[in-house]
Amino acid sequence: xxxxxxxxxxxxxxxxxxxxxxxxxxxxxxxxxxxxxxxxxxxxxxxxxxxxxxxxxxxxxxxxxxxxxxxxxxxxxxxxxxxxxxxxxxxxxxxxxxxxxxxxxxxxxxxxxxxxxxxxxxxxxxxxxxxxxxxxxxxxxxxxxxxxxxxxxxxxxxxxxxxxxxxxxxxxxxxxxxxxxxxxxxxxxxxxxxxxxxxxxxxxxxxxxxxxxxxxxxxxxxxxxxxxxxxxxxxxxxxxxxxxxxxxxxxxxxxxxxxxxxxxxxxxxxxxxxxxxxxxxxxxxxxxxxxxxxxxxxxxxxxxxxxxxxxxxxxxxxxxxxxxxxxxxxxxxxxxxxxxxxxxxxxxxxxxxxxxxxxxxxxxxxxxxxxxxxxxxxxxxxxxxxxxxxxxxxxxxxxxxxxxxxxxxxxxxxxx
Numbered sequence: 491x492x493x494x495x496x497x498x499x500x501x502x503x504x505x506x507x508x509x510x511x512x513x514x515x516x517x518x519x520x521x522x523x524x525x526x527x528x529x530x531x532x533x534x535x536x537x538x539x540x541x542x543x544x545x546x547x548x549x550x551x552x553x554x555x556x557x558x559x560x561x562x563x564x565x566x567x568x569x570x571x572x573x574x575x576x577x578x579x580x581x582x583x584x585x586x587x588x589x590x591x592x593x594x595x596x597x598x599x600x601x602x603x604x605x606x607x608x609x610x611x612x613x614x615x616x617x618x619x620x621x622x623x624x625x626x627x628x629x630x631x632x633x634x635x636x637x638x639x640x641x642x643x644x645x646x647x648x649x650x651x652x653x654x655x656x657x658x659x660x661x662x663x664x665x666x667x668x669x670x671x672x673x674x675x676x677x678x679x680x681x682x683x684x685x686x687x688x689x690x691x692x693x694x695x696x697x698x699x700x701x702x703x704x705x706x707x708x709x710x711x712x713x714x715x716x717x718x719x720x721x722x723x724x725x726x727x728x729x730x731x732x733x734x735x736x737x738x739x740x741x742x743x744x745x746x747x748x749x750x751x752x753x754x755x756x757x758x759x760x761x762x763x764x765x766x767x768x769x770x771x772x773x774x775x776x777x778x779x780x781x782x783x784x785x786x787x788x789x790x791x792x793x794x795x796x797x798x799x800x801x802x803x804x805x806x807x808x809x810x811x812x813x814x815x816x817x818x819x820x821x822x823x824x825x826x827x828x829x830x831x832x833x834x835x836x837x838x839x840x841x842x843x844x845x846x847x848x849x850x851x852x853x854x855x856x857x858x859x860x861x862x863x864x865x866x867x868x869x870x871x872x873x874x875x876x877x878x879x880x881x882x883x884x885x886x887x888x889x890x891x892x893x894x895x896x897x898x899x900x901x902x903x904x905x906x
Contacts, residue, residue: 572624652778733888
């Protein structure tokens with residue numbers, strides 16, 4: 491294995507908060523870390539398939555359950571709410587568990603709840619099943635990210651986290667289009683059943699390749715809850731919760747926009763979603779590389795680029811030739827999670843597990859906030875292209891919150 495000792499490259503704009511603790515020293519493991527990263531990324535693939543496929547399947551399960559598309563978007567919000575609730579609870583009370591055991595349990599529960607969604611007979615049952623399916627999401631990514639970061643040199647932490655997140659983005663290239671094809675052909679329920687199978691495969695891979703390390707005997711709820719008293723943690727979580735909302739406002743209604751505004755044939759929807767996913771994958775890999783050098787500068791670049799692209803989006807929806815490249819570039823801005831995860835490792839002190847899990851709660855607040863605001867715009871009578879305006883507002887608000895985090899970090903450093 492490569493040398494595990496390396497210096498962390500501090501961000502020149504927003505240095506670690508005063509008093510923050512560095513992550514625990516990397517653990518030297520006998521197994522090939524790439525194999526373990528693949529097993530962890532498979533969980534990201536399963537989660538990404540259900541999270542984004544649900545958005546792509548909105549036109550199909552709304553018809554199947556006899557509800558409108560604006561109402562169907564509440565199913566997306568229910569999943570996001572499950573992430574918000576489940577991530578901190580599982581992180582706090584599962585912190586002492588061995589990470590391997592916790593990850594296997596989370597994947598098995600995730601698969602079961604997706605199977606319940608596949609069998610849902612009504613809108614209310616679907617809401618409940620999607621809420622339950624969201625519970626393991628944030629904790630899985632949080633624990634997997636910490637495990638991945640612990641087996642590489644500190645200067646490569648963001649790239650390790652990005653490799654886990656690539657599982658999610660590859661899902662938008664392969665899993666989501668395939669689930670969309672299933673929705674168009676054999677039925678939307680098979681899109682959720684597919685995720686149940688992927689979760690079972692992930693649990694088996696983690697059981698086979700994840701290290702058998704003991705849990706942290708010193709972990710306790712109050713130590714993890716100390717993150718809630720850290721202003722830098724809250725500011726970075728707010729950046730994700732607000733700034734990423736514009737991404738979801740557009741993505742949730744992409745399939746509907748393609749069919750109803752662009753006039754694309756139904757068979758083109760999976761193709762466009764795959765292009766979107768390629769953009770996410772490339773953006774995540776680039777963000778991992780950049781965030782290891784300057785995470786905050788990378789965050790500003792992503793948020794401001796997202797605002798500019800969202801402003802262009804309404805004018806680009808008229809044809810495939812214009813909407814396709816814009817969606818590809820918007821997909822690249824879906825890499826903000828890697829940046830914030832890296833920054834949280836610097837400022838969370840001893841509460842690493844809770845902070846890592848809360849990162850995904852924040853992004854699923856965005857997953858709820860963006861579609862909800864977009865739904866209000868649609869219910870007010872504006873057309874589907876107007877979701878781009880929501881994207882502009884939320885991306886700029888996220889950039890403003892990131893600026894507030896920078897100023898707060900500088901003030902704290904000056905008082906240290």
